[in-house]
Amino acid sequence: MIQTEKLNKIYKQGKLKVKAVNNVNLKISDGEFTAIVGPSGSGKTTLLNCIGGLDKPTNGKVTIDGEVISSYPSNKMIKFRLNNIGFVFQAYNLIPVLSAKENIEMIMLMQGYDKQEREQRSNDLLNEVGMGNMSKRRPAQLSGGQQQRVAVARALASKPKFILADEPTANLDSISTAKLLDIMSRLNKQENITFIFSSHDQRVIDRARRVITLEDGKIITDKKK
Amino acid sequence: MNLITLIKIGWRNIWRSRKRSLVVIFSIILGLYGGLIIASLMITLNDQRMNTAIKTYLADIQIHDKKFSEEYSLKDTIYNIQSIEEKLKSDKRVKSYSKRTVINGMLSNATGSYGVNVLGINPENEIKVTSVYNKIIEGDYFTSKRPNTMIVGKKLADKLNLQIRSKVVIAFQDINGDITSLLFRVEGVFKSGNSMFDDNNVFVKNNSIFSNLPDLKGYHEIPILTTNSNLTEVLKSDLQNISNSLDVKSWDDIAVELAYANKMISSFLYIFMLIVLCGLSFGIINTMLMAILERKKEIGMLMSIGMTKWYIFLMICFETIFLSLVAIPFGILISYITVDYFSVQGIDLSIVESGLENFGIGTVLYLKLPSEYYFNLGLLVILISFISSIFPAIRAMKINPVEATKSI
Numbered sequence: 348m349i350q351t352e353k354l355n356k357i358y359k360q361g362k363l364k365v366k367a368v369n370n371v372n373l374k375i376s377d378g379e380f381t382a383i384v385g386p387s388g389s390g391k392t393t394l395l396n397c398i399g400g401l402d403k404p405t406n407g408k409v410t411i412d413g414e415v416i417s418s419y420p421s422n423k424m425i426k427f428r429l430n431n432i433g434f435v436f437q438a439y440n441l442i443p444v445l446s447a448k449e450n451i452e453m454i455m456l457m458q459g460y461d462k463q464e465r466e467q468r469s470n471d472l473l474n475e476v477g478m479g480n481m482s483k484r485r486p487a488q489l490s491g492g493q494q495q496r497v498a499v500a501r502a503l504a505s506k507p508k509f510i511l512a513d514e515p516t517a518n519l520d521s522i523s524t525a526k527l528l529d530i531m532s533r534l535n536k537q538e539n540i541t542f543i544f545s546s547h548d549q550r551v552i553d554r555a556r557r558v559i560t561l562e563d564g565k566i567i568t569d570k571k572k
Numbered sequence: 573m574n575l576i577t578l579i580k581i582g583w584r585n586i587w588r589s590r591k592r593s594l595v596v597i598f599s600i601i602l603g604l605y606g607g608l609i610i611a612s613l614m615i616t617l618n619d620q621r622m623n624t625a626i627k628t629y630l631a632d633i634q635i636h637d638k639k640f641s642e643e644y645s646l647k648d649t650i651y652n653i654q655s656i657e658e659k660l661k662s663d664k665r666v667k668s669y670s671k672r673t674v675i676n677g678m679l680s681n682a683t684g685s686y687g688v689n690v691l692g693i694n695p696e697n698e699i700k701v702t703s704v705y706n707k708i709i710e711g712d713y714f715t716s717k718r719p720n721t722m723i724v725g726k727k728l729a730d731k732l733n734l735q736i737r738s739k740v741v742i743a744f745q746d747i748n749g750d751i752t753s754l755l756f757r758v759e760g761v762f763k764s765g766n767s768m769f770d771d772n773n774v775f776v777k778n779n780s781i782f783s784n785l786p787d788l789k790g791y792h793e794i795p796i797l798t799t800n801s802n803l804t805e806v807l808k809s810d811l812q813n814i815s816n817s818l819d820v821k822s823w824d825d826i827a828v829e830l831a832y833a834n835k836m837i838s839s840f841l842y843i844f845m846l847i848v849l850c851g852l853s854f855g856i857i858n859t860m861l862m863a864i865l866e867r868k869k870e871i872g873m874l875m876s877i878g879m880t881k882w883y884i885f886l887m888i889c890f891e892t893i894f895l896s897l898v899a900i901p902f903g904i905l906i907s908y909i910t911v912d913y914f915s916v917q918g919i920d921l922s923i924v925e926s927g928l929e930n931f932g933i934g935t936v937l938y939l940k941l942p943s944e945y946y947f948n949l950g951l952l953v954i955l956i957s958f959i960s961s962i963f964p965a966i967r968a969m970k971i972n973p974v975e976a977t978k979s980i
Contacts, residue, residue, distance in 0.1 A: 426880075
């Protein structure tokens with residue numbers, strides 16, 4: 348369970364103070380497939396950054412399974428992210444010098460998995476996202492959609508409690524978007540993996556089972572389908 | 573995460589921008605090459621200067637009477653020379669020795685007068701100790717049957733306009749303190765490679781000295797060549813124990829300036845190379861900072877997914893060290909090939925002959941470089957690379973993952 352209580356994030360822009368997240372109270376249960384939507388500058392990314400522990404809230408709390416992670420010191424937060432949160436980035440952000448398989452294995456290496464387990468899991472995950480036959484290719488040899496599928500596999504590799512995906516389909520064509528959403532939806536249903544997206548892509552919104560709309564850092568609507 | 577993965581990522585990262593990495597690698601190779609070749613030149617110049625001095629006149633060890641060393645008086649000959657000779661003949665560390673008389677006098681001819689050091693030698697024995705016989709450029713090395721012949725240095729010959737068979741007069745104070753003059757004819761002209769020595773020293777036969785100075789009964793100087801220069805100090809101390817009246821000196825006691833240069837050269841070279849490599853380090857720092865700037869997003873992503881700052885630091889350090897690890901073998905190899913080639917072929921520096929001769933150095937340099945310089949300079953490059961990596965690595969650690977990735 349992910350919970351935010353009176354979450355605020357204020358940025359300073361010169362003398363101006365900008366409330367990117369404004370008093371957000373939110374509960375996301377395990378196994379949800381949630382989209383946070385809203386126009387540019389509405390605070391979607393900042394809210395995800397706070398939930399993922401990349402940004403510290405100005406005040407308020409982020410609690411994950413009862414642990415208040417918003418008060419964690421930097422090093423503890425890094426370890427928490429490694430073992431509990433999967434990230435999918437808009438620009439894929441794979442390491443260009445590693446193959447698809449090595450990109451997936453790397454996060455498991457950080458966690459200390461042995462070689463056999465890494466091999467097994469990375470192969471399984473690549474097959475899961477339909478990239479089993481491209482495991483040795485480097486990111487430059489893959490299309491955007493293929494890279495994003497590898498990124499999803501990498502996010503899953505650490506066996507996270509939930510996956511945060513910021514605009515995962517923003518750089519993809521419609522076919523790649525459909526494939527990616529199919530994969531994530533299947534993983535959510537079959538393996539009960541929690542997905543939280545930020546997006547303003549209608550195709551993502553259509554597939555989400557819960558849609559939270561933000562405006563000026565505040566939750567305007569919260570609809571479950 | 574284990575170190576092997578970090579090493580693997582670091583290694584691959586340096587080949588992401590091949591051109592940039594190759595520029596740094598080439599600059600390290602050139603820096604290393606330049607440093608090693610200059611070290612080799614300096615060591616060779618110093619060694620050649622030292623060897624010229626030892627082979628031409630110093631030998632490894634010289635024995636004098638203590639009083640002679642202080643006053644340079646003709647009467648202060650070496651006491652009990654037979655027992656010293658017996659010791660020298662039986663000692664396996666002694667390769668050869670000779671006996672010299674030494675007179676400080678004034679050499680004159682129609683052109684002018686000049687203060688010289690007259691070294692009386694037994695030509696056959698002196699051949700075994702010093703190499704003046706090999707440096708004759710005009711005339712002969714004591715082959716004439718005439719009694720009073722002399723060989724002079726090229727510089728002195730030019731100064732006094734001396735030709736073969738020219739007559740010269742040497743005036744000096746004899747044993748009784750009276751001024752005595754002896755007439756000699758020039759039999760040969762030598763060029764030792766040390767113009768200062770050639771300017772001040774002449775060789776005559778001991779027989780000529782003894783026949784003209786019947787009161788002089790002994791020798792003033794015993795130059796000794798050892799079988800191995802490392803034995804010099806031990807032999808010197810053993811010879812000193814023969815008698816307190818002896819003044820036994822090794823070459824570095826006699827030619828203090830040569831010994832000082834020899835001791836200082838290593839420190840000087842390392843300081844010089846450190847300066848060269850410090851200059852190089854700025855290039856490395858600049859390249860790594862550019863690499864980090866380019867990969868800001870990727871580093872931010874690594875931090876986001878859970879790579880600690882310490883691992884980020886190590887990754888950047890590995891990348892920098894790898895650049896030097898690639899460059900070092902090439903730098904050492906081409907330096908070694910160059911030194912090896914010129915150790916046989918020699919570098920002809922005859923265009924600066926007169927300048928080199930003033931320092932007692934020949935015109936052809938046969939390069940040499942002790943192996944420890946290759947090793948130590950290689951280590952120094954790795955150390956400098958590591959130090960150069962610290963600043964970029966700290967910059968990488970300070971990257972804010974949120975700003976770097978712009979989004980999660």
